[in-house]
Amino acid sequence: MAEEKLGMKTQVPASIESQKPRPKKAPEFPIVEKLNWLIHLYYIRKDYEACKAVIKEQLQETQGLCEYAIYVQALIFRLEGNIQESLELFQTCAVLSPQCADNLKQVARSLFLLGKHKAATEVYNEAAKLNQKDWEICHNLGVCYTYLKQFSKAQDQLHSALQLNKHDLTYIMLGKIHLLQGDLDKAIEIYKKAVEFSPENTELLTTLGLLYLQLGVYQKAFEHLGNALTYDPANYKAILAAGSMMQTHGDFDVALTKYRVVACAIPESPPLWNNIGMCFFGKKKYVAAISCLKRANYLAPFDWKILYNLGLVHLTMQQYASAFHFLSAAINFQPKMGELYMLLAVALTNLEDIENAKRAYVEAVRLDKCNPLVNLNYAVLLYNQGEKKGALAQYQEMEKKVHFLKDNNPLEFDSEMVEMAQKLGAALQVGEALVWTKPVKDPKSKHRTNSGSKSATLQQPLGSFQALGQAMSSAAAHRKIPSGAQLTKPPSLPLEPEPEPTVEASPTEASEQNKEK
Amino acid sequence: MAEVKSMFREVLPKQGQLSVEDVTTMVLCKPKLLPLKSLTLERLEKMQQTAQDTVRQQEMAEKDNRQITH
Numbered sequence A: 001m002a003e004e005k006l007g008m009k010t011q012v013p014a015s016i017e018s019q020k021p022r023p024k025k026a027p028e029f030p031i032v033e034k035l036n037w038l039i040h041l042y043y044i045r046k047d048y049e050a051c052k053a054v055i056k057e058q059l060q061e062t063q064g065l066c067e068y069a070i071y072v073q074a075l076i077f078r079l080e081g082n083i084q085e086s087l088e089l090f091q092t093c094a095v096l097s098p099q100c101a102d103n104l105k106q107v108a109r110s111l112f113l114l115g116k117h118k119a120a121t122e123v124y125n126e127a128a129k130l131n132q133k134d135w136e137i138c139h140n141l142g143v144c145y146t147y148l149k150q151f152s153k154a155q156d157q158l159h160s161a162l163q164l165n166k167h168d169l170t171y172i173m174l175g176k177i178h179l180l181q182g183d184l185d186k187a188i189e190i191y192k193k194a195v196e197f198s199p200e201n202t203e204l205l206t207t208l209g210l211l212y213l214q215l216g217v218y219q220k221a222f223e224h225l226g227n228a229l230t231y232d233p234a235n236y237k238a239i240l241a242a243g244s245m246m247q248t249h250g251d252f253d254v255a256l257t258k259y260r261v262v263a264c265a266i267p268e269s270p271p272l273w274n275n276i277g278m279c280f281f282g283k284k285k286y287v288a289a290i291s292c293l294k295r296a297n298y299l300a301p302f303d304w305k306i307l308y309n310l311g312l313v314h315l316t317m318q319q320y321a322s323a324f325h326f327l328s329a330a331i332n333f334q335p336k337m338g339e340l341y342m343l344l345a346v347a348l349t350n351l352e353d354i355e356n357a358k359r360a361y362v363e364a365v366r367l368d369k370c371n372p373l374v375n376l377n378y379a380v381l382l383y384n385q386g387e388k389k390g391a392l393a394q395y396q397e398m399e400k401k402v403h404f405l406k407d408n409n410p411l412e413f414d415s416e417m418v419e420m421a422q423k424l425g426a427a428l429q430v431g432e433a434l435v436w437t438k439p440v441k442d443p444k445s446k447h448r449t450n451s452g453s454k455s456a457t458l459q460q461p462l463g464s465f466q467a468l469g470q471a472m473s474s475a476a477a478h479r480k481i482p483s484g485a486q487l488t489k490p491p492s493l494p495l496e497p498e499p500e501p502t503v504e505a506s507p508t509e510a511s512e513q514n515k516e517k
Numbered sequence B: 001m002a003e004v005k006s007m008f009r010e011v012l013p014k015q016g017q018l019s020v021e022d023v024t025t026m027v028l029c030k031p032k033l034l035p036l037k038s039l040t041l042e043r044l045e046k047m048q049q050t051a052q053d054t055v056r057q058q059e060m061a062e063k064d065n066r067q068i069t070h
Helices: A002-019 A026-033 A036-044 A048-062 A067-079 A083-096 A101-113 A117-130 A135-147 A151-164 A168-180 A184-197 A202-215 A218-231 A236-248 A252-265 A270-282 A286-299 A304-316 A320-333 A338-350 A354-367 A372-384 A388-408 A415-431 A437-449 A452-459 A466-479 A500-516 B039-069
Strands: none
Touching (some): A036 A048, A067 A101, A101 A117, A135 A151, A135 A168, A151 A168, A168 A184, A202 A218, A202 A236, A236 A270, A286 A304, A304 A320, A304 A338, A320 A338, A338 A354, A354 A372, A372 A388, A388 A415
16 A cells, blocks of 8 residues: 555656646655655665654655655554554545545544444445445445444445455455354355365364354364364364364374364463363373363363363262362353253262252253253162152153154264163063053163164073073074173173063063064 | 162263363453562561560660669
8 A cells, every 4th residue: 555655646746747837846846755765665664763754854844745754654653553643644644635545445444443433434435436446445344334233234345345356354254244143054155155265264164164063064064174274284273173073983092182283382272171181081081181171170260061071070080079069160150951960960879968969850851851861860860769660750751862862863872871771671670560561662662772782782681581582582683783792791680580471471572573673 | 579679870971061162251360379478577577576685685684783783
């Protein structure tokens, strides 16, 4: 811009000379701009003190009519942070040259920096009348309308800017507007176009990856985050998102390698230390996990996720009082999460506060609608307390959730959870007075709950019935399941023989199930 | 019939809560470690100790003088 100003100024003397050819006054005209070249030279060298001295001298000689000197002085004021004085000088320039769009742009820029967005839009509109083809005016108008929350006008202006000249910054602003309006799909479209226009911009790639993560499209998210990391291996946002995806899939070592790069660059990032702690948790290094999570908690004391993780790790370490402390704090910050109440109930159970544990479980069941682990743990507590009817009810509720999850999303259930569900199902089946409908329901749910490799373990709890054992072995052979899958631990509840009439009923049900398969 | 009861253990989740993005949040000002005694307080204590020593010496001197006269 300063160079443009200098170029424009050099054209003026020729026109003035042609208008006034008097020989007497000819030497006086170049005086107005005679030091512009020196001002420009000092400015581009960032020698602002010398530049200001020359400007002062020039303005004294020309009685304040040298526009370029005022312009550069205003730029220097802005660089020094004196936005108001800069604004006044730019307005003086606009008075000296009313038809120059650059001066109006600078006035609007200063108004924008002062936070006067409405006045800035008016000045930008005046500048737009003088220069129709300037993408900067359209872009800056879009930014001002964004701050004024007039998003439709902002979108129009930004699209005009993109038609005139495409720039990453305009795409980023458009994407932000759509995100502010909560329109995730349009934001993704904008960022897609931006990535096509500028494929090596890591900010665009990272933002697009994070948006896909929010939508649950993990394949594309991982692809874009991977691209961002290809161009910038130390990109903090991309590493955080990609690392969390790796952790979800169990690749703790790869994620830790990624995090080590960022831990050197940004050592005081709470989400980073939270994720590092959970990497160690996945690798069963609980002391290291606690150290990292405590560091994260020190850096971000109000983050409920870190408190949740600390409670979970302390439960795993059987430090129930500490776990209670952290989980209670997490519940204060996030009182609508059922899983937190479940973990609190587990801590209270081990602290031998059964009544409060039950109340916590009731709250957990009330809040959580899709996690079968909550009902399973509640059933375990009720069974341990001898309340078999309540345990059976919770067990059936868990089965409903499992069916719902299997119908909607083919998820892999935790193997320990499946094992406990099988044991509890067997125990409840024996403990209950056998009604004809209930045994029909439980075996079906057990089969549906099982993953393929786990169904062979069903032989163990039912080993006392030879007929059932034969039926299960035939079912296992029918499924082509490897025989190596066996329980490392013997069943914790020995089964007792049943009266003969029920024995007669069971093989019939088993044969019926076999026919269904 | 007498059943042999066995205790089941609760199942804990294997995955904790992960942070996908760094969201700007409030942070607390970290506490400063302050000295237990300020320099001024130490100086005052020293002056007080010196004054007490001086007074004690004078009292001892006066006692000795009285014993001699008696």
